Amino acid sequence: MSHISTPRLPRSAAVGAVVATALAAGLLVAGSSAASADEVRIHDIQGATRTSPLLGQQVGDVAGVVTGVRGYGSKGFWIQSPDGTADGDAATSEGIFVFTGSAAPAVRPGDAVRVSGTVGEYVPGGVRSGNQSLTQLTKPTVTVESSGNALPEPVAITATSVPDRYAPAGDPARDGSIDALPLRPRAYALDRYESLEGMNVRIGSSRVVGATDPYNELWVTVKPHENANRRGGAVYGSYSAQNGGRLQVQQLAPVSQQPFPKADVGDVLRGTTEGPLDYNQYGGYTLAARELGDVQDRALERERTREQGKGELAVATYNVENLDPGDPQAKFDALAEAVVANLASPDIVALEEIQDDNGAKNDGTVSAEATLKKFTDAIVAAGGPRYAWRSIDPENNKDGGEPGGNIRQVFLYNPERVSFTERPGGDATTPTEAVRVKGRAALTRSPGRVDPGNAAWENSRKPLAGEFVFRGRTVFVIANHFASKGGDEGLTSHHQPPRRSSEEQRLLQAQAVNGFVKDIREAQRNADVVVLGDINDFEFSGTTKALTDGGALRAAITSLPRSERYSYVYQGNSQVLDQILTSPGVGNRFSYDSVHINAEFAEQNSDHDPQVLRFRP
The missing domain is CATH 2.40.50 (OB fold (Dihydrolipoamide Acetyltransferase, E2P))
Structure with a gap:
């Protein structure tokens, strides 16, 4: 998943505490005297900046017409000056929210009211979120003067x-x-x-x-x-x-x-x-x-990629969003149908967010055998191949994600077209390394984890590396799930540009993977290496630049027209989070498809769109 969402809780009445925090931090400045009731209008409260010049002051008999009422969640109502351009200044709003706390508003749209209360600045998500503040009136006393009035022209x-x-x-x-x-x-x-x-x-x-x-x-x-x-x-x-x-x-x-x-x-x-x-x-x-x-309804259709040719290796990545055996069979069936019908049964599928055998139950379980059996059985039932799988169980609660879920990356592969090179010894804490054997690159452990002791992977998923053989040619595949964007400020932050603190960890993760790919290429310059997964960052980001540093990799999604580069939709922006990157050994003769089956739809089996790369090793 790309963005950690906090629960949608109703806003509490502790607005004063938020404002006090902001004041203490020097982010907001309160006025020093009470405002004169016969002078104050809504535009005076709103002011011509993002924060009220009357913050913290008591105002009385502020006149307005009710334009909307919210009786659930953050309870309150909006009022507006009847004349939408009362002061003639385009910068000053003529509307304001009146926060009624736990009490349901006792007004209706069209009521002409006078409101007395305290001017506040509420920061949704708290001051540390970086969000802008909402100017409002709190602890209100409301007088309804008339009802059924025309609303201000929108x-x-x-x-x-x-x-x-x-x-x-x-x-x-x-x-x-x-x-x-x-x-x-x-x-x-x-x-x-x-x-x-x-x-x-x-x-x-x-x-x-x-x-x-x-x-x-x-x-x-x-x-x-x-x-x-x-x-x-x-x-x-x-x-x-x-x-x-x-x-x-x-x-x-x-x-x-x-x-x-x-x-x-x-x-x-x-x-x-x-x-x-x-x-x-x-x-x-x-x-x-x-x-x-x-x-x-414009009847948007879910995409289907083409089937790989006989001599093409198809490699895919798919974040299946916290899949565990407790999920409904319908979710397994839908994900399986997507692998078979929409992705055309790729030869290798790197999965992200496979949870352990009892999901979020936090009892020390780390095996995901039951999850994978249920999923691969569903793929067979959908008409797909009997995939084999390879993975490494994480240490309990050391890889982030939902507590107790122990998400990890997993390789599925079709043994009728691809063989897996097994080299034992890989576990949660032992790194695999690239070595040169008889003039060619090899991994010391396959499957194995890439540099799991590196601080870059603290509370985050460790990359899974494996060797595959397709038509006699070795292909190194590294499956990733980089750190979430949780904690980053939104695009509407009061900091411009917004702060993207989560990039710091992903940058270190990208550098670690880039270094590992360079080790493989040092052992064999023309080695075929595919790095893929939920990178949790854009194709133009510093993370991607670090992954591709020194020409070690190419972000294959950049082969698509700019308008087709996305795998996720967040707040109305179609953006790249899932990527497949290729080494120079793969060359430029590949086809790439971001298969849009989830992110654009209200009904989703995952919040990510899978990616497929086809090439001839």
């Missing part, structure tokens, strides 16, 4: 109203933060969204770029031509191509009252979607829909 968010540039550079004097910078909504996408925080907004018919997820949310783009690909997604092709047209869409109505639509990438959220513009930790700027359009 602001249209369109391809032309959202700037192409994503965010300003952070202020070096403020640790790279953009919080104190004056908003420039005509220059930057993030500034445009921030200037509309809390306001009633709408989008017209928009293409879905992130499928409906289990939390009843999806992603659309208001910029239909922004890095679009042929299947309807928005490709994340560099750190400066953030796709600012993306917006998360949720609905204000509880799912029990109004089911959330199922949508795949490429579908269209048709008609008008309208409601307040929120900000949360699970994607940043989010349209909290009071009115939700309907989904037009």
